[in-house]
Amino acid sequence: MGPEIAPEGIDASTVSPARMYDYLLGGTHNFKVDQAAADYVLRFAPELRDLALENRKCLRRFVNFATSSGIRQFLDIGSGLPTAQNVHQIAQQALPDARTAYVDSDYTTLLHASALLSDDPNTVFVKADATRPRDILDHPDIQQLLNFDEPIAVLMIALLHFVPNGANPRTIVAEIMNATPKGSMLAITHATSDDIDPALNEFIKQMYTNSPAPLIMRSGQEIENIFGALPIAEGKLVDIGRWGVSEGETAELGRMRALFGYAIKD
Template identity: 40%
Template structure:
């Protein structure tokens, strides 16, 4: 695994930068904004879906800190935008440590700049499908105590990873490395009640060089093998422990979400 990000190609869209554009961020290029704009033409709710997914991440972090977890491994973390994991966690527990992991050079370079003086947080340029290397990096070994519970975050990333033994093996490795009391949080795109629109979105991402794999609830539930889902289980994203009244049209958010304990 390289410790130096590869050169950034502004003409090639990336999932991390498209997501940043959908969230209204500024760390993206014209090619990314073009994909985000076209996705919003196909599915006008997609910026709202991205924001709802971000809100799920915040709820997960608060839930984990309330359970006493003080370390997070954010796999496929993307570009650190406002109110990222370490900011939300430290509002509840200032001693929290966070390691972000991503393959996108933009995400890594910006995170390194943002976290430069933060001794409790680090960014790793790595592939979540290579858990042995990720877990052996100095950042992970130096910041995360393997004997204590950790929250492993896979937020809006597994739908960019194809099915196969490599994915299943990686998930098993992270579970094996997690101490009792750890948490696994996953959010994942699904077709739900809009198979035609989501198929068009998947085709758009595929043409941009970022294949999007839509999975149903049964397949996403398999990612939690060896873990025990906490209430309310694997549900549509806005229905996972909402801060206020649950939305009445959760299906339109096209996201499955769940958290499980070790």
């Protein structure tokens, strides 16, 4: 079998966290190198696939919650590759005029998203780095689509654990949210080192050492600190499989955990 043919500008020989995540979700926008990397991790941490799936479900529940609260605008930073039932699709089911701006730094994501979203005037995709908030906020496509005088739901789902401490995720969050008006929401999911097996934690760290985006496993307290002055709704972070579901439907993720929290700007 010959080498994989990738679209121009995409390196099919280098692992992409976005494409690995797409593979874990059952997507098709990934290459053998991404599949091999994900399969290697799954050998030692089979819970990773369940974690990815539950993270996606949590995102969908939050979008439904936001639209039920009257939010009509979404800024999804670190959106990853488009998959079925993405943010704009969920939002528009409840509010047909809902507007969604997707942001990701991965060029693969840009190519796929631009093709899939080209026919939707209420949706845009922007290639930008989350560590440079002004590039996001000042981007003409985002400025044209979103009204920063009306509430916006800012989504940072499975994003900030790829942002190193040196880039100061708390400052990134503050700069983005300072640009939004009262009534806006912030939702974060983040992998946590709390209650994780030390050997597994070390394995994951080593696995991502040579990745373009190393994974930073933070404690619950460190994740809370990222919210800064924004009070976390419901008073605490919760496991992603436990938020927004009835008690009998909560998901247990074994040795791996990710936390969810949201805030409403007052």
